[in-house]
Amino acid sequence: MSSNSHDDAVRRxxxxxxxxxxxxxxxxxxxxxxxxxxxxxxxxxxxxRDEFLSEEDLDLKSLTDEELDRVxxxxxxxxxxxxEEDRREYSHGVFLREPPWA
Amino acid sequence: MSAxxxxxxxxxxxxxxxxxxxxxGQAVVLHRLAIMSKDxxxxxxxxxxxxxxxxxxxAGYGAHYRFGAPLDIRWLAGGWSSHLEFAWKGLRVRTDFVxxxxxxxxxxxxxxxxxxxxxxxxxxxxxxxxxLKKTNREKDYAVIGELARRMSDADEQILCSRSxxxxxxxxxxxxxKIVSLARRRPALLAVRDGVEALEAALDAERRRLMHAxxxxxxxxxxxxxxxxxAWSDVAREMDGMAIRDAHDAMVKRxxxxxxxxxxxxxx
Numbered sequence: 001m002s003s004n005s006h007d008d009a010v011r012r013x014x015x016x017x018x019x020x021x022x023x024x025x026x027x028x029x030x031x032x033x034x035x036x037x038x039x040x041x042x043x044x045x046x047x048x049r050d051e052f053l054s055e056e057d058l059d060l061k062s063l064t065d066e067e068l069d070r071v072x073x074x075x076x077x078x079x080x081x082x083x084e085e086d087r088r089e090y091s092h093g094v095f096l097r098e099p100p101w102a
Numbered sequence: 103m104s105a106x107x108x109x110x111x112x113x114x115x116x117x118x119x120x121x122x123x124x125x126x127g128q129a130v131v132l133h134r135l136a137i138m139s140k141d142x143x144x145x146x147x148x149x150x151x152x153x154x155x156x157x158x159x160x161a162g163y164g165a166h167y168r169f170g171a172p173l174d175i176r177w178l179a180g181g182w183s184s185h186l187e188f189a190w191k192g193l194r195v196r197t198d199f200v201x202x203x204x205x206x207x208x209x210x211x212x213x214x215x216x217x218x219x220x221x222x223x224x225x226x227x228x229x230x231x232x233x234l235k236k237t238n239r240e241k242d243y244a245v246i247g248e249l250a251r252r253m254s255d256a257d258e259q260i261l262c263s264r265s266x267x268x269x270x271x272x273x274x275x276x277x278x279k280i281v282s283l284a285r286r287r288p289a290l291l292a293v294r295d296g297v298e299a300l301e302a303a304l305d306a307e308r309r310r311l312m313h314a315x316x317x318x319x320x321x322x323x324x325x326x327x328x329x330x331x332a333w334s335d336v337a338r339e340m341d342g343m344a345i346r347d348a349h350d351a352m353v354k355r356x357x358x359x360x361x362x363x364x365x366x367x368x369x
Contacts, residue, residue, distance in 0.1 A: 050265035052247035053136050060134040072106050072137055076193055079140040083194050092126050092143040092198040093183025094322035098169045099330035101323070 107195055108142040112223055114159045115144065121152035123218050124225040125203065125234060132225045135248050138241065141196035145214070145226070148201035150175055160197065161345045163188040169333050171360060172353045173199060180363030182322070186345075204318065205233040228252055232262045238315040243308050261287055264308070266300040269293060321364055329360040 060068060088098040108128045115122035124132065127139020146152055153173045171182035178184065178201040186197045203211065210230065218224035226234065228249045235242040235249075247264035256276050260283050263269050273280045273293045284290040292303035323330075336355045340348035 048267070050247065050267050052244035052264065060131070060136065063134075068131075068134075069106055072131060075137040076107075076140055080193060090185065090198070091139060091141045091196075093170065093185060093200060094181065094319055095170060095183065095185075095326070096319055096323065099333050101327075101330055 107190055107193065109223055111142060111159065111195075111197065112144070112225075114162075115146075115156055116224065117155075117159075120215070120219055120224060121147045121155060122224070123214065124223065125231070126198070129225040129231055130245055132223065133228065133231070133249065133252070135245060135252075138245075140194075141198060143198045144200075145203050145211075146178070146199050146201050147215070148175060148179055153178070156199070157345060157349055160186055160188070163190060163195070165197065165345050167337075167340060167345075167348060167352055168196070169330065169337075172349060172356055174353055174356075175201075176362045177356070177360065178202065180361070180367060182360075203230075203234055204315070205236055206230060229258055229262070236311045236315065238312045238319070240312075257283060260290065264304060266297045266304055269300060269304075270297055325361055325364055329356060332359050 060071070063071060090096060090098075108124065112122060112124050122144040124142070125145050126141070126143030127137075128142055130139070131137050146156060153175060157173055165186040165188040168185040168187050170185040171177035173184045173186075178199070181200070181202045181204075184199045186199075188195050188197075206214065210233075214226065214230055217227060232246050232249050235246050243264055246262060250259055250262035250264060251268065253259045253262060256272065256279060260269065260272050260276070260279055263272070269280075269290070270293065280290050280293050287307075289300070289303040289307040292300040332355065336352060339355070340351055343351065
């Protein structure tokens with residue numbers, strides 16, 4: 001969705017009278033109801049799923065608390081290898097890096 | 103007792119009362135999603151006892167301040183962040199603190215504190231963590247994507263999902279919700295145009311969120327410029343001091359150089 005069409009969409013939904021979304025709903029429903037059956041790109045048709053994190057990452061669920069502790073500590077220990085590289089960086093908060101900033 | 107330093111710090115921060123909720127990447131671990139951060143991030147109670155207690159705990163670890171705001175209610179209430187660091191068993195341990203987490207309003211923060219009371223290891227729940235992860239970093243959106251999949255409430259999934267495919271499935275099951283929630287998340291309107299259009303809308307949405315966070319950080323860093331220029335002297339003055347003395351010195355030096363809040367911020 002381009003920035004202009006996004007802005008148009010927001011303006012459309014924000015206008016008085018849009019509290020009743022019937023016209024928009026009517027426009028959507030025929031498309032939405034047909035999605036699963038006719039849209040070849042929809043998930044379920046080709047079995048593909050968007051991947052965000054790896055299976056190894058998500059496998060933390062299967063660990064006991066003690067196993068998680070061990071894996072966590074081990075990861076933290078290995079991550080020390082980048083301390084010099086990221087010594088000036090911030091991962092949280094309102095700063096990006098230590099001064100000087102110039 | 104867990105061997106993990108971030109859980110141990112959380113336990114100590116919360117000795118006697120709830121003062122600190124684990125956030126950021128270590129909360130992602132407690133959601134059993136991924137281990138991807140080596141720093142600790144906490145949301146602190148905005149009261150002087152809580153801040154004094156946290157400084158006291160960190161004193162036990164020989165922590166020192168990194169550049170940032172002092173752990174002082176006047177700055178934290180203005181949305182600033184405080185950052186300290188120490189060495190522990192071969193690890194560089196960084197502890198980052200806010201009392202006003204970004205993108206969570208006052209009611210959300212009050213609810214967060216209510217929900218975490220009496221938990222052994224309080225950590226930010228999925229819905230709030232999604233908001234906190236809307237940063238300027240690409241990798242945080244992958245975390246949002248997986249957090250959304252863990253949500254049981256359809257509204258929350260629709261509002262948080264980063265997957266066009268997941269959203270198309272949700273649209274097939276809950277078409278009315280897509281329409282009504284599009285008011286809060288305009289990218290959902292692209293559902294009507296199919297997966298590729300929705301993917302483009304989600305990409306554009308992610309870019310807007312990243313830029314918004316960049317602008318937020320830029321505003322704070324611009325206001326912190328005089329403080330950043332004084333920092334090397336301040337750090338030299340604090341070098342070797344116990345954290346409580348360093349804290350007092352830092353507060354004195356920050357007054358007048360680091361505004362308590364951004365210009366124009368509501369009181």
